[in-house]
Amino acid sequence: MKFDETKRVLEDFAREVVKGAKANLQKQKASGKLSRSIKADVKVNPNSFELDFEMEGYGAYQDAGVDGKKKKHGKRKLNLPTYKYTTKMPPPKSLDKWVVKKGLAPRNKGRFAGRSISSVGFKQSITYLIARSIFMKGLEPTYFFTNAFEAAYKNLPKEFINKYELDIDNFLKFTTE
Numbered sequence: 001m002k003f004d005e006t007k008r009v010l011e012d013f014a015r016e017v018v019k020g021a022k023a024n025l026q027k028q029k030a031s032g033k034l035s036r037s038i039k040a041d042v043k044v045n046p047n048s049f050e051l052d053f054e055m056e057g058y059g060a061y062q063d064a065g066v067d068g069k070k071k072k073h074g075k076r077k078l079n080l081p082t083y084k085y086t087t088k089m090p091p092p093k094s095l096d097k098w099v100v101k102k103g104l105a106p107r108n109k110g111r112f113a114g115r116s117i118s119s120v121g122f123k124q125s126i127t128y129l130i131a132r133s134i135f136m137k138g139l140e141p142t143y144f145f146t147n148a149f150e151a152a153y154k155n156l157p158k159e160f161i162n163k164y165e166l167d168i169d170n171f172l173k174f175t176t177e
Contacts, residue, residue: 007044010051013156014040017053020148028142034059038145055145065141066134073138077146089135092127099127 018038025035034056043050060081065073067084076082099105105123 006049007042009156010042010044010049013152014042014051014053016152016155017145017148020151021055021145024142024144024148028144030062030144034062053145059145061139062142063145064143066139068134068136068138071137073141076141077143078150080141080146085135085138090131092124092131095127095130096123099123099130104130 018040021038022035037054037056037059039054041050041052041054043052061083064076064080064083067073067082069085072084104126
């Protein structure tokens, strides 16, 4: 049995979620890496449907937030998992590009100062302090993906049921002819 109509609705739903999540990230002025990584895949099998969303691994932490060692962010929306820092802080090296992009790295006449010993040490200090702050305070939930999914889901049920019903009707007509 082919579920052409159902597949079309799921593909539209997936596109709407991805578009909404990317728009939410853009509003938050996030780096483009996470946004570019968001993808959806719809598979319709004879007896089942499958809808997968993919993104960079840290996207789940950005969406649900992370409790810090000292600050907790409370219960998450839609029972999202509660991530938390307990003993290890994020590696400061992972913040290098972010520090440069946000303009926090040392500059020389409007340009990134490069690899002079003083600028490298200063940049390492900044990334360490930011990593320590994240470890202590955590990351506030952004719900960039969750909100997009919820918004698209509100439009889904009635249309999805109608299209699924149309596929079943077509299948019954085909088998009785």
